[in-house]
Amino acid sequence: MGHPAQHPHIVVHAPALDGSRRVTEGEVTLGLASHLDDVVEILRLADLDRIEVEEDDLIEWQGGGPEDWPGLSEHEV
Template sequence: MSEPRPETRGHAAHVVVHPVTDADEDPFRRVDIVTAHVGVAHDLEDVLDLMRRAGLDDGDLDDPRLVEWQGGGPEVWH
């Protein structure tokens, strides 16, 4: 795993995937990492990409200590 970025170093990494937002029939979920908004995801691969960009290369989307799914789990995108 790569060295965490300074904003996540010393913290338990915590990813929050917010409930689905249905924007003009293109649903997405807002993603925050360590309380900072990092982008939106349209599917699981987008969540993983945002995590990799934040230095969380070994992110387990099923680990509740790492990822908090609000408004439904990883299977909910609509």
Template structure:
């Protein structure tokens, strides 16, 4: 079995949101760090705001960390 980061922040959509996957489950579309932290809290991950920059926990795909708008 291949190891995968538990939290994936997918590339920005044209409307600026990013789909969030936690442990293989789609949990919604975040539009900023506060949304992401709330999704992680609801998924049972404590101190989520402290973990956003940990590459072992969060994989930011198709855009930089904390970038929510699709670049032109």
């Protein structure tokens, strides 16, 4: 009866100059990520950890997908 459950609209923005990517839900900035694990942690802290970060269509990846982290090239493990 009525509207379906409102899904959060998560956006991982294009990388900044330092390689970090802003994570937002609507107009709210949830955090800055410099690695995929950071996105997972930011969503967990926002109580959105039921979202599968790499597969879920609730997340809009701008300027590159889950594997695009330009800042990581400097940090060889």
